[in-house]
Amino acid sequence: MKKTSLFILTISLALLTSCNNTKSSYEAITYFKMEGDKLLRPTDYRKWVYVGTPTTPNDMNNGKAAFPEFHNVYIDPDSYKHWKSTGEWREGTILVKELVSVGTKAAVSGNGYFMGDFIGLEATIKSKELFPNEPGNWSYFSFTNPGSKNLKDTATAFKTNQCNSCHAGNAQDDFVFTQHYPILRSAKNAGENTTPENSSSRPKTMVIGEWDPAAPTPENLDLEIPLEKEALFAYLKSGAYKKFKTQEKEKHPSTGPHTQVGLPVQVFMNDIIASSLAENRDEHPMGASIVKEMFNKNGELAGWAVMVKTQDKSDDGLGWFWYEVTSSEDSDAIAAIGNGVNGCISCHQIGNRDMVRTAFPFQK
Ligand code: HEC
Ligand code: HEC
Numbered sequence: 078m079k080k081t082s083l084f085i086l087t088i089s090l091a092l093l094t095s096c097n098n099t100k101s102s103y104e105a106i107t108y109f110k111m112e113g114d115k116l117l118r119p120t121d122y123r124k125w126v127y128v129g130t131p132t133t134p135n136d137m138n139n140g141k142a143a144f145p146e147f148h149n150v151y152i153d154p155d156s157y158k159h160w161k162s163t164g165e166w167r168e169g170t171i172l173v174k175e176l177v178s179v180g181t182k183a184a185v186s187g188n189g190y191f192m193g194d195f196i197g198l199e200a201t202i203k204s205k206e207l208f209p210n211e212p213g214n215w216s217y218f219s220f221t222n223p224g225s226k227n228l229k230d231t232a233t234a235f236k237t238n239q240c241n242s243c244h245a246g247n248a249q250d251d252f253v254f255t256q257h258y259p260i261l262r263s264a265k266n267a268g269e270n271t272t273p274e275n276s277s278s279r280p281k282t283m284v285i286g287e288w289d290p291a292a293p294t295p296e297n298l299d300l301e302i303p304l305e306k307e308a309l310f311a312y313l314k315s316g317a318y319k320k321f322k323t324q325e326k327e328k329h330p331s332t333g334p335h336t337q338v339g340l341p342v343q344v345f346m347n348d349i350i351a352s353s354l355a356e357n358r359d360e361h362p363m364g365a366s367i368v369k370e371m372f373n374k375n376g377e378l379a380g381w382a383v384m385v386k387t388q389d390k391s392d393d394g395l396g397w398f399w400y401e402v403t404s405s406e407d408s409d410a411i412a413a414i415g416n417g418v419n420g421c422i423s424c425h426q427i428g429n430r431d432m433v434r435t436a437f438p439f440q441k
Contacts, residue, residue, distance in 0.1 A: 107169035108153035109202060115231040116218045119200055122173040126157040129258040134179050134190055144199075147177040147192055150258065157264065161273070164266035166251050170203040176221065197221030198228050201244075201252070211237060212245050215252045249427055256427060287423075290415025292395040295387050301347055302366050302385055304398055310408035313381045318368040323351035325439050328372060333424065333434060335382050336403055341372040342382075344435050350386075354430070354437045360391045361431050371403070378405045384425075384432065387416060391431050394422035 108125070110117045128150040133142040152160075156170040180193025198220040202208070208216040217240035218232040235241070241252070249256040255265070260274075267273040294304055302318070303309050312318075328341035335342050346354075350365035365386040373379040383400040390396050395417035404410035413421060425432040 106155060107171070108155070109171050109200070111207065112231065115233055116200065116202070118198065118220050118228060118230050118232070119171065119173055122151045122153075122175070125151040125153050125173070126260070128152050128172070128260050131254075131257050132179075132190060136179075144174075144176060145196070146179045146190070149175040149177060151175070152261070158269070160261065161264045161267050161271070162269035164250075166203050166253065168204055168206065172201050172253065174199045174201075200232075201240075203252070208234070212241055213252045215241055215244065217241060217244075247427070256423065287420035288413045288418060290399075290413075291417035291419060292392075292415075294398055294416045298363075298387060300364055300366070300385060300387075302368070302383065304385060304387070304400075306411070306414060307408055309383070309400060309414075310402065313368065313383070313402075314405070318345045318347075318366075321345045321347050321351075321368075323348070323439075328370075328376075329440070331371070335369060335371050335401075336373075336379060340374060340379075341376065343370045343372075344368070344439070345370075350433070354433065359429070359431060360389060361386050361433070363387060363389050367433070367435075380404055380410070384421075393417075394419075394426060394432060397422075397432055 108122075109119050130150070131148045132146060133144060133148070134146045135142050151173045153171050156167055156172075159165070159167040159170075175195060176197035176199070178193035178196050179190050181191050182188060184191055200218045200220075201215055202218070203213065203215050205214045208214050211234075216234040218234060220228040220230075220232050222229050244252040244254070248254045250261075250265070253261070255261045263273045263276065298304070303312050323346040325343050325345075328343045330339045331342040332338065345368045347364070347366040350361055350367055353361040353365055363386050365384075367384045369382040370378060371380045371382060380401065380403040383398075385398040385400075386396060387398050388396040398416050399418040399421040400414045401412040401421075402408065402410050403412055422432070425434055428434065430437075
């Protein structure tokens with residue numbers, strides 16, 4: 078186990094010279110070692126900073142999750158410190174993802190998913206020096222060894238399109254999925270000598286529930302779409318939004334949970350949002366409206382998702398009215414209705430298009 082020190086490779090970084098000496102108190106060390114183009118299997122990472130455990134159980138993914146099942150994610154302590162003080166990933170950042178199977182689905186505490194055994198190990202590293210040609214300078218590795226009881230000792234980087242591209246397109250902070258890691262979100266830019274780890278603050282989701290509105294919906298606005306529950310449902314049933322000039326010609330498989338990844342959806346936009354998107358505006362004006370038809374697997378209409386801007390300022394999603402109903406017959410089958418619905422915002426805030434996720438101009 079004396080090997081440990083070998084893995085801590087000290088490199089002097091240009092980064093240090095740009096800071097004044099008092100500010101950067103930590104040494105720029107990296108927590109991994111390369112041999113040629115091979116990454117040696119990281120060790121000691123369970124003593125690093127724990128970041129979170131996203132879970133994609135096989136039984137929720139047709140028996141075959143792409144990355145089964147629990148993903149325990151860790152970041153090296155120096156990169157965590159750097160993230161805390163700058164909100165950026167430093168040269169030499171390494172994040173490790175340890176895969177753990179679902180063991181049992183019942184415990185004395187109730188039904189659920191409980192960790193079984195370690196089954197795999199993956200890593201991602203940001204380094205301009207080592208990976209000058211990778212987007213964002215992030216490279217991806219796996220030590221998982223299907224069919225063997227032992228992990229691999231070394232790994233070569235995956236091709237860009239195998240890992241990097243999905244991270245590039247979907248992760249919130251420079252290729253890292255901070256949207257799924259509250260530990261990193263609360264530490265971002267918190268400041269070098271702060272302790273977000275000790276904070277007592279709990280976000281509004283705890284207080285009001287993820288699918289409840291966090292702000293009142295202004296009344297008596299003169300909008301194209303009515304926002305009152307029954308009036309809105311009647312409007313959607315009437316199909317009046319189909320007169321919007323900007324609409325997808327065909328259904329496409331949803332890349333979001335509307336109502337389930339892969340089921341068909343079709344998007345309609347009014348003129349206000351269409352021209353605002355075309356002009357690439359940071360915030361869409363009041364009245365911007367989008368209706369999304371959602372279909373079941375037989376292609377029958379199964380509900381609508383709606384977004385309407387009720388003021389010019391986005392205000393982190395409070396300025397948007399959110400609505401989703403999962404029936405075309407029952408106006409009470411509502412998943413959410415109101416301004417500032419956090420469950421919707423948490424996903425829609427990705428990208429810098431004021432909450433709009435659909436590719437625009439439309440592909441078809
Ligand atoms: C289809 C999209 C997708 C692809 C392809 C993908 N990942 Fe990820 N990756 C994710 C998501 C989503 C997360 C965060 C949530 C989770 O772990 O499920 C993640 C998290 C990670 C993390 C933890 C750090 C972070 O960036 O959040 C590592 C390490 C990682 N992936 C490695 C890999 C490797 C290695 C490959 C290629 C074999 C790969 N990923 C391919 C979607 C993807
Ligand atoms: C897990 C992530 C996620 C959540 C949660 C989510 N959405 Fe979406 N939504 C998406 C993605 C991704 C798209 C665009 C891709 C697609 O479906 O084709 C989208 C598209 C939409 C659209 C079409 C306009 C646009 O932004 O592209 C509407 C309207 C919409 N969502 C409303 C809602 C409402 C209302 C809620 C909350 C009840 C919600 N969404 C929750 C991911 C999400």
